[in-house]
Amino acid sequence: MIYKKCRNTATASSNEVFSTRTTTDLSRRRFVQGVAAGGAFMASGLGFSSSARASYQQPEILSGNHFSLAFDYKNVNFTGKDRVATAINGSVPAPVLRWKQGERVILDVTNNLAVDSSIHWHGLILPSAMDGVPGISDNFSGIKPGETFRYEFDVKQSGTYWYHSHSGFQEQTGAYGAIIIDPIEPFYTSYEREHVVVLSDWSDEDPEDIYAKLKKMSHYYNTRERTESDLE
Secondary structure, three states: OOOOOEEEEEEEOOEEEEEEEOOOOHHHHHHHHHHHHHHHHHHHOOOOOHHHHHHOOOOOEEEOOEEEEEEEEEEEOOOOOOEEEEEEOOEOOOOEEEEEOOOEEEEEEEEOOOOOEOOEEEOOOOOHHHOOOOOOOOOOOOEOOOOEEEEEEEOOOOEEEEEEOOOOOOOOOOOEEEEEEEOOOOOOOOOOOEEEEEEOOOOOOOHHHHHHHHHOOOOOOOOOOOOHHHHO
16 A cells, blocks of 8 residues: 555564554545445454454554553454463553653553563653563563553653563564554644554464474475475
């Protein structure tokens, strides 16, 4: 797709988060019509099995200055197989967080998992102690099971970013979400709708098994690898 105007783009790892605000012209109208059609397609369930439709939910949008987030396990079925995801506030992807540039935000994060957890605020300018990377951020070793950690910092920028767990493979199993930071000054162009798109990978295989195979330089996932007969 080609977007007429892009407010900001943040891309990392296998996840992509971007927000688009498009000007009111023919291209914008066609884009909106396409998104609406895609939304109708998804809502109708034509592209999903009944189990996948039951697992998928539109992320909630949370706005303000004080937030409560909680890690939990969640039963999902995206492919026809029952699996367990890592959810935040019961949602995969996690809720969309909407902030305002120049304000101070407080986020109380509770870990209801059986292992340590954390949240890293990807791309944000903030004190090291609030960055959420265990063993690297100042005096932060992660959030222990049953404990709550308070993140508190000033929002110094605007744009579209994302947040995710920085513990184990929790991000790969669902612990990620979008952040929208509205600028102090109004956006410079008019728009009718705003769309936030979060893209990620899902595998029914345990991420630790995937990682182990990749570390061994295995060709396990290369199902179309060339063989000797292809070179003749």
